[in-house]
Amino acid sequence: MLGMAASSSSGANPERSAPSSGMYKLEIELKRGHNLAVRDRGGSSDPYVKIRLANKDVFRSKTIHKNLNPVWDEKTTVIMDSLSEPLNIKVFDYDFGLQDDFMGSAYLYLESLEQHRTIPVTLVLKDPQYPCEDLGSLELAVTLTPKDSPIEERRDSTTMLLRRSWKRSTKVSRRRYRCRVHS
Template sequence: MCLLFFFLGTSDPYVKFKIAGKEVFRSKTIHKNLNPVWDERVSLLVETLRDPLYVKVFDYDFGLQDDFMGSAYLYLESLEHQRALDVALDLKDPQYPEHNLGSLELSVTLTPKEGDVRDAVRNLEIYNNSDYSFISVLSCIHHKSSFLGGITLLF
């Protein structure tokens, strides 16, 4: 993840993931780092592919409101089933869309709930009333973070 907006000093970045306005995961905070590597995994199930995954990056500030560092959407309908897809999401500020705030590089795999999904993510919590599993991994290489998965988020 390249954090261009905060080129002076350091940041304590973390990422929030939302689907249909509901926060579905928050990464751990990586302290004093503009090149974060999260190395986390999470599994999410979604009921529909119509709702995009909304990704928001923040800089943690102890005792103060956290600073917004950028956001992007991942449109799940554009994903192919059972196929890893590398995606680069440009981080933007909706109030200043012309500003480049960096990017997130994601590798995403969409997996139908049926079949061996439970075996693939056996250590992760799975909910029973969803039709798709989305797996993603978030890490950072050379100022960019990676997201690998399907609608189970692996960080």
């Protein structure tokens, strides 16, 4: 198993590290890639990133064409019930009509992340079959929060109430519109 090839400018503080069970929200910002591997004949690649947790795909980035230093600036949120499984982050080169080429991977271990703090992370990409090959790196920012924190519960319930209110108002306006059209 490939270990985490990541560095964090903050370092993990064991006192503030998250316990490994409960409900958590992990916000991930995929920022950019640096010096990614060449996989196309023209000396470039068309990279995209896949993130897996517990053998399930949880995110796929857009493809950046012909670029070894792509900027994604994409965000995703993952809800999980345990921090024991690492995120498996893989980079692929998109090939139209063919199987996409593997460009490297890394693991992000979640148990050591501090809660309520955005942490910049640099993941060094590796290929388990060629561990000495330089495949570049990815820049991320991650924020881990307990899903059941009072702040999160309030925000989630407010969002839910707003969604319900909006759905009701759109249903009412649709009914009014139908009545006007038919009368």
